[in-house]
Structures are given as structure tokens and as C-alpha cells.
Amino acid sequence: MEKIYFEYQKKFSPVKASTETIEFLISYSRALYTVKHDDLKFNVILN
Amino acid sequence: MSVQIEDSELVRDYISGDEKALEVLINRHNQRITSFIYSKVLDRDITEDIFQDTFIKVIKTLKKGTYSEEGKFLPWVMRISHNLIIDHFRKNKRMPMFEGSDDFNIFSVIGDDKLNAEKQIIKDQINSDLRILVEELPDDQKEVLLMRIYKDMSFKEISENTGVSINTALGRMRYALINLRKIIEKNNIVLTA
Numbered sequence: 626m627e628k629i630y631f632e633y634q635k636k637f638s639p640v641k642a643s644t645e646t647i648e649f650l651i652s653y654s655r656a657l658y659t660v661k662h663d664d665l666k667f668n669v670i671l672n
Numbered sequence: 673m674s675v676q677i678e679d680s681e682l683v684r685d686y687i688s689g690d691e692k693a694l695e696v697l698i699n700r701h702n703q704r705i706t707s708f709i710y711s712k713v714l715d716r717d718i719t720e721d722i723f724q725d726t727f728i729k730v731i732k733t734l735k736k737g738t739y740s741e742e743g744k745f746l747p748w749v750m751r752i753s754h755n756l757i758i759d760h761f762r763k764n765k766r767m768p769m770f771e772g773s774d775d776f777n778i779f780s781v782i783g784d785d786k787l788n789a790e791k792q793i794i795k796d797q798i799n800s801d802l803r804i805l806v807e808e809l810p811d812d813q814k815e816v817l818l819m820r821i822y823k824d825m826s827f828k829e830i831s832e833n834t835g836v837s838i839n840t841a842l843g844r845m846r847y848a849l850i851n852l853r854k855i856i857e858k859n860n861i862v863l864t865a
Contacts, residue, residue: 640703642723646724653731
């Protein structure tokens with residue numbers, strides 16, 4: 626039973642977001658800047 | 673033994689400007705969120721897109737300072753991705769995507785449903801011939817067939833209207849079709865366009 630279970634598990638490789646996507650998100654986060662004006666907040670992307 | 677920093681603490685650190693905290697959060701929940709999205713959309717590329725959009729929303733919300741710590745971080749992120757999955761299916765429903773290849777012509781499966789004049793005449797002729805053949809059937813069979821085919825009634829409705837059981841109505845329909853075939857074969861009638 627254990628063997629069958631592990632054979633079954635081997636067929637499904639874990640799905641994960643790629644490193645490129647994660648790197649993009651980290652870069653995006655670093656570039657995103659919030660500007661506050663009175664009660665308003667604006668998200669600005671810095672180059 | 674290393675102690676894992678709580679999500680809430682990492683969120684606080686990130687809001688305070690620690691960019692590394694975001695990386696930890698993304699890597700910690702990457703598989704869970706990606707698997708969740710993939711289980712719904714069953715496409716790796718779309719999963720990647722939705723994952724990315726989810727975290728863009730997360731980043732924007734956290735940086736704006738509008739994140740409330742009422743709930744836990746992961747359920748909140750899952751909720752965002754769930755909403756984005758729904759948006760994805762809504763968008764696809766409005767604008768279905770077709771993925772074809774070079775050796776496949778879409779027009780081989782999509783045709784003009786409208787009949788041309790010649791085909792319409794042939795269709796009318798077949799319908800008219802069929803009505804004549806139906807007249808040859810015994811009255812009880814004819815009655816059931818007309819109700820089913822021409823009035824689009826269910827067998828339950830037919831049984832209520834004719835005062836016979838559903839099984840009898842079904843049997844009459846069966847015999848009506850058998851007899852129609854017999855008449856067609858006997859008279860060598862061709863009913864195809």
C-alpha cells in the first residue's frame with residue numbers, strides 16, 4: 626500500500642510559481658512607492 | 673533548531689520597509705497558493721499569471737497600509753487569488769479563447785448555420801414528405817409522434833394529455849418510428865438532403 630501511495634505521489638510534481646515570477650514581484654515591491662497627500666494615498670512605480 | 677517567524681510579524685516587518693520579509697512570505701506560501709490556483713484553472717501559465725496578480729494586489733495593499741490584521745495572512749491571500757480566478761473565468765466566458773495550430777483550420781469546425789436557398793427548399797420538401805408519411809400511421813401512434821416531435825411535449829405531458837401511461841406513450845412512439853421506417857423502406861423513399 627505504501628509503495629502504491631508513493632508511486633502515486635511521484636506522478637504529481639508540486640506546482641510552484643517560477644523564480645522569475647518571484648523575482649519580478651520582489652523587484653515590483655522595491656519599485657513601488659506610496660505617496661501620501663492629505664488623506665489620499667497613491668502608489669507610484671519608481672524606475 | 674530554527675524558530676519560524678510568524679506571518680503577522682513578517683507582514684509588520686514588510687510594512688515597516690523590510691523587503692526581505694516579502695520574499696520569505698512568498699516563498700513560504702508559494703506552493704500552497706500556486707497549487708490552489710492550479711487546481712481551479714488547470715493551466716500552468718494562467719496559474720503563474722494569477723499568482724503574480726495576487727501578490728501585486730497584496731503588495732499594493734500592504735504598502736498603502738490598508739491591510740487589516742483581523743484575519744490571517746494566508747486566508748487573505750487565498751481570498752484574493754480566489755477572486756482573481758473568478759475574474760479569469762468571467763473574462764473567458766465573455767471572450768472564449770481558441771488555441772489552434774497551423775495545420776488546423778478553425779473554419780473547418782465553424783460553419784455558417786444558415787441554410788442556403790437550395791438546402792432550405794430540400795429541408796422543406798423533406799418535412800412535407802415526412803408529414804405525408806406520418807398521416808399513414810395508426811391514430812394512436814400518430815398522436816404521440818405529433819405531440820413529441822412537432823409540439824415538443826415531454827412523455828409525461830403526452831401521457832397526461834392522452835390519458836395513457838408514460839410507458840404506453842413511449843411504446844406508441846417506438847412503434848410509430850418502426851412503422852415510419854417500414855413505410856419508407858417499402859416505398860423506397862429517400863429523405864436525405
